[in-house]
Amino acid sequence: MEHLIDIESLTKEDILNIINLAKEFKNGTKKSDVEKKTLALMFYENSTRTRCSFEIAGQKLGMNIINFDAQHSSLSKGESLKDTIENLYFLGVNAVVIRHSLSGIINNVMRLVKYPIKFVNGGDGTHAHPSQALLDFYTMLEKTGSVENKKITIVGDVAHSRVAKSNIALLSKFNADIHLCAPSYLQFENLKAFDVKYHQNVKEAVNDSDVVMVLRVQNERHEKEGYPESSEYKRLYEIDTNLLKEYASKDVILMHPGPANRNIEVSSELLDNTVGKTILEQAQNGVYVRMAILNTLLNKGKEV
Amino acid sequence: MLLKNTKIVNPKNNFEDITDIRIENGIIEEIQKNITPKNNEEVIDLTGKITIPGLVDMHCHLREPGYNSKETIKTGILSAIEGGYSAICPMANTNPVNDNSATLNYVISRAKEVSDIGFYPICAVTKGLTGEKIVNVSELIANGAAAFSDDGRPVENMHLLREALKYINSHNSIIISHSEDSSLANSGVINEGTISTKLGLKGIPSITESLAVARELEVVRIINGRYHFAHISTKRSVELIRQAKMEGLNVTAETAPHYFSLTQDDMVDYDAKYKVNPPLRTKEDKKAIIEGLKDGTIDVIATDHAPHTVHEKQLPIQNAPMGIAGFETALGITLTYLVHTGELTLMEAVRKLTSAPADILKLENQGSIEVGKEANLTIIDLNEKWIVDASKFKSKCRISPFNGKEIKGKVKMTIIKGKIHIIG
Numbered sequence: 001m002e003h004l005i006d007i008e009s010l011t012k013e014d015i016l017n018i019i020n021l022a023k024e025f026k027n028g029t030k031k032s033d034v035e036k037k038t039l040a041l042m043f044y045e046n047s048t049r050t051r052c053s054f055e056i057a058g059q060k061l062g063m064n065i066i067n068f069d070a071q072h073s074s075l076s077k078g079e080s081l082k083d084t085i086e087n088l089y090f091l092g093v094n095a096v097v098i099r100h101s102l103s104g105i106i107n108n109v110m111r112l113v114k115y116p117i118k119f120v121n122g123g124d125g126t127h128a129h130p131s132q133a134l135l136d137f138y139t140m141l142e143k144t145g146s147v148e149n150k151k152i153t154i155v156g157d158v159a160h161s162r163v164a165k166s167n168i169a170l171l172s173k174f175n176a177d178i179h180l181c182a183p184s185y186l187q188f189e190n191l192k193a194f195d196v197k198y199h200q201n202v203k204e205a206v207n208d209s210d211v212v213m214v215l216r217v218q219n220e221r222h223e224k225e226g227y228p229e230s231s232e233y234k235r236l237y238e239i240d241t242n243l244l245k246e247y248a249s250k251d252v253i254l255m256h257p258g259p260a261n262r263n264i265e266v267s268s269e270l271l272d273n274t275v276g277k278t279i280l281e282q283a284q285n286g287v288y289v290r291m292a293i294l295n296t297l298l299n300k301g302k303e304v
Numbered sequence: 305m306l307l308k309n310t311k312i313v314n315p316k317n318n319f320e321d322i323t324d325i326r327i328e329n330g331i332i333e334e335i336q337k338n339i340t341p342k343n344n345e346e347v348i349d350l351t352g353k354i355t356i357p358g359l360v361d362m363h364c365h366l367r368e369p370g371y372n373s374k375e376t377i378k379t380g381i382l383s384a385i386e387g388g389y390s391a392i393c394p395m396a397n398t399n400p401v402n403d404n405s406a407t408l409n410y411v412i413s414r415a416k417e418v419s420d421i422g423f424y425p426i427c428a429v430t431k432g433l434t435g436e437k438i439v440n441v442s443e444l445i446a447n448g449a450a451a452f453s454d455d456g457r458p459v460e461n462m463h464l465l466r467e468a469l470k471y472i473n474s475h476n477s478i479i480i481s482h483s484e485d486s487s488l489a490n491s492g493v494i495n496e497g498t499i500s501t502k503l504g505l506k507g508i509p510s511i512t513e514s515l516a517v518a519r520e521l522e523v524v525r526i527i528n529g530r531y532h533f534a535h536i537s538t539k540r541s542v543e544l545i546r547q548a549k550m551e552g553l554n555v556t557a558e559t560a561p562h563y564f565s566l567t568q569d570d571m572v573d574y575d576a577k578y579k580v581n582p583p584l585r586t587k588e589d590k591k592a593i594i595e596g597l598k599d600g601t602i603d604v605i606a607t608d609h610a611p612h613t614v615h616e617k618q619l620p621i622q623n624a625p626m627g628i629a630g631f632e633t634a635l636g637i638t639l640t641y642l643v644h645t646g647e648l649t650l651m652e653a654v655r656k657l658t659s660a661p662a663d664i665l666k667l668e669n670q671g672s673i674e675v676g677k678e679a680n681l682t683i684i685d686l687n688e689k690w691i692v693d694a695s696k697f698k699s700k701c702r703i704s705p706f707n708g709k710e711i712k713g714k715v716k717m718t719i720i721k722g723k724i725h726i727i728g
Contacts (some may be wrong), residue, residue, distance in 0.1 A: 102620045103504035104574030111575065112618060126504030162504065193501035 003119040004293055005106055006128040007169035015170065019138055021292035022285070025060075032291075033299040035062035040088050043099040043122065044070040049258055049283055050122050050132070054097050057290035066093065081105065082112040089115045094298055096120065103127035103162075118297045126160050131293055132257055133166035135286040137174075139278065140211055142285070143253050147176040151249070153205050155239060156215030156265050158182040159189065163257045164215060168194050181205035183237065185227055186217070202237050206247045213255040214239050217265045230264055240267035244275065253278050305722065306341050310350035310683070314357060315655035316672035325355065327679040330722035335675055348724075350683060353716060356654045358390020358680035359635060360422070360670050362661040363455070363480070363534055363558060363606035365627065366392075368414065369407070370399025375611040375700050377414040380631075381421050383609070383699035385725050387631035388715035390680035391422030391662070391670040396433070397456040403428035403439045405447045412448055420721045422670050422680065424450035429468050429479055433457050438468045441475050450665050453480035455534060458516055460486065462523055469529045478664070480532045483516035483541070484582070493622055495568040495583040503574065505621065508583050514540035521548045524555060532664060533557040535608050537582040539592035546601040556664050557596070558604035560630065561637035564593045566705055576617050576624030578705045580608070594647050597656065604664065605656040607634045611701030618703075629701035633692055635684065637706065639713030643686075650686065683717040690714050690728075 001014045024030035039058045043051050051067075058065045066088075085096060095118035098106055103125030110119055123129040140147050152171055158164050158180050171178050178196040180187070191198055199205035206212055217237075219230055244252055254266075254275045262268040270276055307325040312335070314320075326334035341347050366380035375383075377394075384392045394411065396402035402411060402425055415423040427449040431437045435454065444452075452472050458481070459465045469479050489512045494500050496507025517533060521544060524531045533545060536559045545557050562580060567587050571578045578584060596602040610627025617624055638657065642648040648656075662671025669678035689712050694704040718725045 102622050105620045107574040108576075108618075108620045111573070124504075128504075165502070165504070188501050189496060189507055190498050190501040193498040 001296060003110070004130050004297065005110070005119060005121050007130050007133055007166050010130075012173050015134065015137070015173065018134055018289065018292045018296060019141060021295060022138055022288040025291045026285070026288040032061040032295060034295050036064065037094045037298050038064040038066065038092050039294065040066040040068050040093045040096045042068045042070055042096050045099050045101045045123070047099050047123070049286065050099060053283070053286040054122065054290050057287050057294060060287070061291055061294060063294070081109045085109060085113050085117060086115060089117045094118060095294065097122040099123045101125055120293060120297065123162055125162065127162055128166045129162040129257075130166050131286070131290055132163050133170040134293070135282065135289040136167055136213070136255060136257070137170050138285045138289050139255065139282045140253065143278070144210060147171055147174050149175065149177055150210040151177045151179060151208055152211040152213065153179040153181060153209040154213045154215060155181040155202060155205060155237060157186045157217045158215065159186050160218065161215045167213065168196055179205050179209070181237070183233065202239075203243070203247050206239070206243060209248045209252060211253045211255060212239060212244065212248060214260070214266045215257065216259060217261060219261065219264070234264050238263070238265060238267060239270065241270050241273065241275075244270070255279060255282055258283065305346045305348070306339060307355065308347055308349045308351070310353055310355040312355050312673055313650055313654050314673040315651050316357070316659040316674070318651065319673075320651060325673070325681075327722045330679055332673065332675050332677055332679050335673065352685070354650070354684050354686055355673065356682050356684060357658040357671050357673050358422075358682050358718065358720065359388045359657045360391040360661040360667065361389050361607050361609070361631070361634070362393045362604060362665055363560075364392050364394055364609035364630065365397065365611065366394040367611060368398060369410065373613055373700070374616075377411060378418045379698060379700050380609070380611070381415060381418045383629070383631045383697060385419065385421060385718045385720070386698045386715070386727055387607075387633070388635050388682040388684070388718050388727070389421070389631060390682065390718060390720050391424060391667060393424045393426050393450050393665065395426050395453060395455040396428040401428050401432050403431050403433070405443055408444060408447050408449060420723065422667065424448070424665060424667060426451050426453045426455070426480060428452065429454045429459055429472070430464070435459050435461055435464065438464070438471065441472055441477070445475055445477055449477070450667070451478050451480050451532070453482065453534065455480060455482045458482050458484040458486060462519065465520065466523050466527060469523065469531065470527050473529050478530050478532050480534050481520055482534055483513050483520060485512050485515045488512040488515065492583070493579065494571050495585050497568060497586060499568045499571060503572065510538040510540060510585060510589065513538050513582050514544060517541045517544050521553065521555070524548075524553055528554070530554045534606070535560050535563070535582060536593065536596070536602060537563045537585050537589060539589045542592045542596035542601055546596065546599070549601060556603045557601065558606040558661075559593050559597065559602050560606055560608040561634050561641070562628065562705065564590055564597065565637050565641040570705065574621045576619060576621045577628065577703050577707075579621055579624055579626050580610070580628055581626035594642070597642065598647060603656065603660045605634065605638055605653075606661065607631055609699070611699050613700065614703045617701070629694070629697055629699045629704050631699065632697050633704060633706045633711070635715055636690070636692070636711035636713050639686065640711050644712050679719055679722040681719040682715060683719070685714050685716050687712060688714040
């Protein structure tokens, strides 16, 4: 594993190595191999938890962290991302985490950057969010032991979700039974792109589910042409306590990559009760998984 | 000048034989076996080489005036000659737009300063390519317009299209259609399908093209017009045009080499060097394009040479412009993907690159090897293998989806009005 761009380019072994390393970081049996290395966080799109999570992960590893101010960077003066990253490399940065609204921008810039800086995708457009999928997987394993043949249902704005895509890629590798549920206007443009089961009816989708992953429904999309109002979504797809109690498996795990729209895609009451606590544990696990990611990428760099 | 022992492949009269060709003052004087050289006559032995009519490109973009950093008329012409072209038809989407005699005369005179290449500009259908007001058709034809096209943009007002086509046809000229429904194209990046969904890129559905083709065919039908479809890329478009031709409509169609050699599957790494409009489609579409070429539904192979700077093509794929360099790879790609694979005979492939476009645009001295006509010829080695090196292109657009690909079949000389340009 040279970089973390998407789940597709990882082997099962790469994934399990990260999970195991994260476990060691969580229970305190593993020490950092990457102290004093420098990490730049380049977030061109708003983010609270991913950014904080990487920052805390880096701090726990004893790294130097540069919080690159993307809004006021020279990129806004027209400098290309390639030039910015090459400059950072010469300033001593060893790895960059990039969050950007354009799908594939990291694939693009990696082709152009000529120096051995490490790339971590912190979420690009509607393409991939691999560290999120890894921390989701970690949380599922922690709760259930295995995802094989478990029914995992993803509900919400599937069409625009990089989280859904990275989760599908990862869970497919481990033979989970993956179900997607969304109204037609929030479903993938091309259903053949992924080998999963699709639903329009949320009860049918949630029925017997071991994991229900709720995706954020971006309100701003409902303002656009071709979409009904968000109340239409809430009416048919909101996940609440009764729905889970009536249809899901009794030990169902509720997940949400955040930030949640209370009382649109998920009820406020459900978020605040014990089922909703997994979502916070999910965020906490993110730190250990990201420590594992950074340690793996940069430790490997040292051997070379 | 005497070209000795060359195999001629001339689709216009289906002539294929090894003979000699005598050229005097830029004109073909004699085509015979065993011509005896005159005193002091220059003799070029072309044993093993094939002579075809100079290639005719009815669809390219030279960017001058207005976008000279992408290409100029000079670099564009040098690139065309390198690719074996003796005639090119630059589109009107320059700045200013080629919708008036002054711009038309300017581009023609710039071309003459560079070369004797057959230079037949396509003028805009509507002023400023805005789709609103029809250009001065007769005046532009009198000044050298070869046809009319808003290429780069569709004409979406069907009333205007109907009136423009009637008027342009009445002057014995044609419209070349960029068939696209812009509400469906909706600033998409690549073909809509499994790849666009996986990559998270906005898709351009294939009906963006076929819907426009279908409605334009209805317009052509009611006025019995003569009409040409540019850069056809989808299976459904091929089916619609095939049906229209069977019903006797006077329509012709072209495709470009990238639509029968590449697919959306080549775009998985977000590389804008594959970004074209219409976008690279599916394997099934590619197969249908080849079928359309084989059964004559698609008459012409045009380059759609649409150069941009290397920097622009290295931008994130969403922001990079559409279009690729085409002149210097078109013949090689056609031979590699259509002739050497057995899809088309050399005669049929050459027809689509020469006599078919020359006939559609009625270009008198192009597209055929005949006594009494200008010596516009391309000499090729059908079997020579070479690797595409975009960094060596004559075009300013030194980036190509074919870079590094092995090609079988190479242009050796481009002869324009009897003047030899050695290639490579």
